[in-house]
Amino acid sequence: MKTDRGIGAGNGGANALAPALRATFPVLLGYTTLGLAFGLVLVDSGLPWWLSPLMAAFVFAGAAQFMGVGLLASGAGVGEIALMTLLLNARHLVYGLSMLERFAGAGRLKPYLIFGLTDETYGILSTEEPPEGVDPVRFRILVTALDQAYWFAGCTVGALAGTALPVEAEGLDFALTALFVVLLVEQILARRPREVFLVGAAASLLALILAPPRNFLLAAMGLGIAGLLATRLPRPRRNGSEPPT
Amino acid sequence: MTRLLATVAVMTALTFLTRAAPFVLFARREPPTLVAWLQSRLPPLVMCVLVADALKLVRFEAPASWLPTIAGAAAAAALHLVKRNALLSIVGATALHMALRAWLGA
Numbered sequence: 001m002k003t004d005r006g007i008g009a010g011n012g013g014a015n016a017l018a019p020a021l022r023a024t025f026p027v028l029l030g031y032t033t034l035g036l037a038f039g040l041v042l043v044d045s046g047l048p049w050w051l052s053p054l055m056a057a058f059v060f061a062g063a064a065q066f067m068g069v070g071l072l073a074s075g076a077g078v079g080e081i082a083l084m085t086l087l088l089n090a091r092h093l094v095y096g097l098s099m100l101e102r103f104a105g106a107g108r109l110k111p112y113l114i115f116g117l118t119d120e121t122y123g124i125l126s127t128e129e130p131p132e133g134v135d136p137v138r139f140r141i142l143v144t145a146l147d148q149a150y151w152f153a154g155c156t157v158g159a160l161a162g163t164a165l166p167v168e169a170e171g172l173d174f175a176l177t178a179l180f181v182v183l184l185v186e187q188i189l190a191r192r193p194r195e196v197f198l199v200g201a202a203a204s205l206l207a208l209i210l211a212p213p214r215n216f217l218l219a220a221m222g223l224g225i226a227g228l229l230a231t232r233l234p235r236p237r238r239n240g241s242e243p244p245t
Numbered sequence: 246m247t248r249l250l251a252t253v254a255v256m257t258a259l260t261f262l263t264r265a266a267p268f269v270l271f272a273r274r275e276p277p278t279l280v281a282w283l284q285s286r287l288p289p290l291v292m293c294v295l296v297a298d299a300l301k302l303v304r305f306e307a308p309a310s311w312l313p314t315i316a317g318a319a320a321a322a323a324l325h326l327v328k329r330n331a332l333l334s335i336v337g338a339t340a341l342h343m344a345l346r347a348w349l350g351a
Contacts, residue, residue: 078252082256090288099268104276180295180296181325187289188289221291
């Protein structure tokens with residue numbers, strides 16, 4: 001273990017690269033693979049290839065990008081896509097709350113750290129502390145920038161490959177479903193309050209029955225939030241278990 | 246073209262906004278109790294709904310109309326419970342889904 005404390009923050013960049021590369025190695029595998037799938041799905045949906053690197057550079061949100069492409073391909077309007085982006089990104093609010101202190105000293109670079117706070121970057125930054133002697137701000141910036149570089153490379157290569165030789169991408173967009181299942185399992189393993197999952201399942205089922213498929217997400221989220229708030233109410237009467245309507 | 250660029254602009258702005266909101270709103274004061282209460286409950290709720298959304302078009306008719314999706318989702322959950330490796334779960338489940346689709350001619 002190196003502890004070059006004599007070297008100040010001025011040289012911290014060189015020190016920070018090796019630990020940042022090590023910390024982001026799993027993301028290198030994940031982002032290039034998923035990015036490749038994203039590029040292929042995007043081109044397969046009939047969208048122009050350049051949309052893929054453009055999204056990787058500016059949006060930088062895997063689940064939202066997949067969903068955006070699906071909605072674009074189905075002819076959805078910008079307003080609908082905006083709403084879905086907000087709903088899908090609601091989980092980011094939680095990430096920010098637990099990063100307030102870690103990002104406090106970042107100064108001018110803080111907006112980039114916030115911009116790049118994806119699920120995976122959050123996963124690294126919330127668990128891995130930079131080694132001793134490494135400037136923590138540089139370490140966090142490098143982790144974020146490396147993650148985005150991997151994602152950008154995957155998205156670009158995937159879209160170009162899909163354009164050059166039309167790959168049979170039928171079913172590849174299932175990667176998004178699998179991603180949501182994985183995120184749900186993570187939430188279950190994180191021991192969130194159990195009633196939330198019951199409310200989520202009940203709201204989904206109800207929305208499936210009551211709402212047309214087009215409006216499913218909006219209906220289910222509305223019912224779900226109403227149901228959550230209902231669990232927070234004190235229960236004055238005996239029949240306090242009404243369905244979340 | 247305009248629609249695509251507008252979509253990218255809107256998604257960029259809203260994604261940054263949701264990522265930045267806690268830093269702007271709660272940098273100097275404690276989050277209100279309702280926000281703190283919601284922060285542990287909103288993500289699991291959203292994930293329940295998104296999984297249901299991904300599965301909502303499944304129809305229990307010919308195997309090709311449900312087996313690839315249900316088996317793929319079950320594989321993703323099972324792989325993740327056992328190995329807890331997101332990449333492995335996603336790639337494995339997607340490969341199974343695509344193989345079943347090709348096999349059943351969906």
